Amino acid sequence: MADRIPAQRGGPGPGGLVVVLGGGIAGLAAADRLSQAGWRVRIVEKDRRCGGVHRARQIGPYTFGVGSIFYEENARLFDLAPGLRNLCPTVMRVQRRIAPDGAILHYPLEPREFLRQSPLRLARSVVDLAWSRLWVRRDGTLDAIARQRLGGSFFESTGLASYISRFHHVSPREIDEVFFFRRMAYVERFTRIGALARSAARSLLSRAPVNQRTRRPLRVRPREGFEPIFERIERRLAASGVEFSLGDALLSLRREGGLFHLRTASGSCFAEAVVSTIPLDSLHQAMFGVGSGLVSLDMTTLFVSAAHLDRRLGNVLFNFHPRGQWKRATIYSRIYPDAAGRDGGFDREFLAVETTIPPGGSHDPQRIFEDFRKHMTVLGLARDLTLEGHERVENCYPLYTPGSGAILEQALHRISRSGIILAGRQGRFEYLPTSSGVILRVMQELDAAGLFAAAPEMAA
Incomplete structure (x- = not known):
């Protein structure tokens, strides 16, 4: 990032550089909209790929994943590149929960x-x-x-x-x-x-x-993972002029007159506007040298195979039982039926199992797996479980402790008064459960910031 906007440039307006921090769904949606409005856009992402927490892992014959895989038919994500909807097959999401007495019941309540x-x-x-x-x-x-x-x-x-x-x-x-x-x-x-x-x-x-109620099918990420979705979005944005600086962590950010000075692992640049979709605490640290005081929960995701899972479990299972550390399991072998059984060439079910990590806690996949294996085996719901792999996912959920609301408002105010636009679930420390909700929230924040004025050549 050696690019610099001359300091004598006029006031902010279309045609100048906007740096979008974060290459997840929120950052990609912001870049798309800003590019359409005539801005020059650069996405700065610390990972070497786009997609945020959404990523897949191929382990032997199994494709596991991290991040939500379901999309409604008219999901806003599909507007970010042509053909995305057709990449995503339809499936009936069958959600169940283990009740306190061990019964398998419908989810949600x-x-x-x-x-x-x-x-x-x-x-x-x-x-x-x-x-x-x-x-x-x-x-x-x-x-x-x-x-x-x-x-x-x-x-x-x-x-x-x-x-x-x-x-x-x-x-x-x-x-x-x-x-x-x-x-x-x-x-x-x-x-x-x-x-x-x-x-x-x-x-x-x-x-x-309750479980016989008619429900609409959903779209689900491609069987091979998230890459086909995010690679297509990245190609389309790049073709429209969006620049990508991947594998590039933000080190510091400050306001200098009418511009923002960003220093990253690869260099520095000046921008007329900054849209941040990275974790709020990370941005606060880069700007002020200290954390915000906000706490997020990390998550351990286990990649598990099984010789047998009870057929009543559906394809997404929640743990409402008093025992077991895990909270949710997504059973991929029932979402992608052609990936399991005789047609797939192997006979085991495979699933991702999620467990939140307490603040300051460690990523201990073997211990969590043994707890999950024992819990499911004792309940008679699974047989011959194997831990195939695991991943730690950072900043998954905001932790809303008493008093955190005041800390959040203080952090939002301190950052926003510098002119930085905060957007997305990470950028605003919000819980937004769907990609459409994330994108809608991003558009609302960009609208409020007034960045969508037409470029001179577009207004002619």
Whole structure:
């Protein structure tokens, strides 16, 4: 990055250089939109490939992966390059969870489960819910709002309390209630009084099991991994003039007059605007020399094969059982059926198993695998499990502890007042569960920054 914009250049405007920090979905979407608006764009990414946390691993006959693999039919990601949708086959996502008693139930939780308990348990739950709505007061913690909205008995009996503790490695009493609204939006919606009333009416009219509800198929990343998607996006952006500086870590960033001075592992440059989609704490460190005080959870992903998995497990399985450190398993052999069985030339199932790492914790795949193997074997859900590989994934989830909201606002304000545009789940320390949600949020931030003015030649 030896390129420099002359310091005497006029005020920011299309035609100047915008540096986009991060080459994940958020950064690629920002680069695409800025390039269309007439800016010269350079993506700076510390890894040697684009895609962010989305990456695949080929181990023997198996293709494993890290990152979400599902996309809705009209996903905004497909707009970033021609033909992306056709690269992604359709599949029915079948989500299940292991309940506290070991039963295999539908995921996510649905109001009908509350309503279809035995008469005695339902009566107790209704009384508990009514009492909780009247007397449980929100105190800013996830525990209080979950008990107020669900009732203590339902919160505990469904395994939701166990899942939350497993996810964060601390009690729900040590998590800010913002997690309920950002990470548990579905639960927040269905526990509204009106939603519960409508669900009760539907339940009385239909006795069909929850897992027989009609669902739309989704698109899924190509069988061979994420590379076909991100390579095609990168080629299209490069053809439109976007520059890529891959394997190039940001070292420092500061404002100098009307320009931004960036120093990276490969050199330095001046830019008229900077859009950051990298972890907020990393940017704070580069700008001010200290961390922001925000904490993110890393994740250990295990790549596992199995001689047998219970057919009831679906193709995405969540752990709501009181035992086991793992939180979610994605069973690729059921998502890509031609990749397993006799047609694929081998008979084992293969899956990725995710476990969050506590702050300051270590990546210990063998220990986590032994815990997973024992848990699934004791429950009679799996046989002959083998650890094929593993990966540590950094900055997967924001940790919303009480008081982190104030720290976040302070960090956002301190960075934003310099003129840097923060976007994406990493850039703004937000939980955004879908690629479409990430891209939409990026567009909103770019719109608010006013970077989409037409270039002079485009306005003629």
